[in-house]
Amino acid sequence: MQTGPTLIIASVVGCSLMLLTGVASAGDEAKALSQQALQHCEDGRAATARDTRLAFFEQGQALGEQAVAADEQSADAHFALFCNLGELLRLDGESLTSVFGFRRMMNELDRALEIDPTHVDALSAKGTLLVKLPGLLGGDSEKGEQLLQHVIKRAPKAVNARL
Numbered sequence: 001m002q003t004g005p006t007l008i009i010a011s012v013v014g015c016s017l018m019l020l021t022g023v024a025s026a027g028d029e030a031k032a033l034s035q036q037a038l039q040h041c042e043d044g045r046a047a048t049a050r051d052t053r054l055a056f057f058e059q060g061q062a063l064g065e066q067a068v069a070a071d072e073q074s075a076d077a078h079f080a081l082f083c084n085l086g087e088l089l090r091l092d093g094e095s096l097t098s099v100f101g102f103r104r105m106m107n108e109l110d111r112a113l114e115i116d117p118t119h120v121d122a123l124s125a126k127g128t129l130l131v132k133l134p135g136l137l138g139g140d141s142e143k144g145e146q147l148l149q150h151v152i153k154r155a156p157k158a159v160n161a162r163l
Contacts, residue, residue: 030071037063037080044087053091060084064108075116082108082125102137124151 040060044053064081071077085105089098109129112122130144 027071027074030067030074030077033063033067033070034074034076034080037061037067037077037084041080041083041087044084050091053087057084057088057091061088073115075112075119075122078108078112078115079119079122079125082112082122086125106138118154120151120155123147123154127151 037060040056040063044056044060047053047056061081061084064077064084067074067077068081082105085101085108089101089105106129109122109126112119113126116122124147127144127147127150130138130140130147132144133139
């Protein structure tokens with residue numbers, strides 16, 4: 001039986017390994033959930049029936065929220081949530097509730113870029129929004145075009161940025 005410093009060191013190492021395993025599994029869970037949420041966003045975009053689109057985006061939002069809860073530091077999780085929130089807003093057009101939804105959507109996009117300023121999909125989305133939004137809602141076509149040019153340089157095959 002171990003006693004003294006050896007037991008303390010073994011305990012510290014054991015606890016550290018458990019914590020690292022927990023962090024790794026949380027990161028893995030967030031990654032898997034983020035990928036599922038993005039797939040729901042893509043599937044919803046491809047669907048033609050409104051109810052089908054709505055179901056994909058709502059499920060994608062729930063998966064994105066779970067991904068963020070699993071790892072708040074995951075840019076992919078925040079981007080996946082942004083994607084589904086944005087598509088939900090576009091589904092029925094503008095309404096009073098979309099103002100609050102818009103703010104939440106933008107917060108998720110900004111959080112993704114705060115975590116990873118080089119996240120190509122988030123940069124492309126931000127650039128596109130800056131180009132398309134009126135100044136009253138934070139649009140800035142010049143800044144948006146600069147962002148999109150940056151994305152094209154970093155990822156020459158970035159179709160959305162090119163469009």
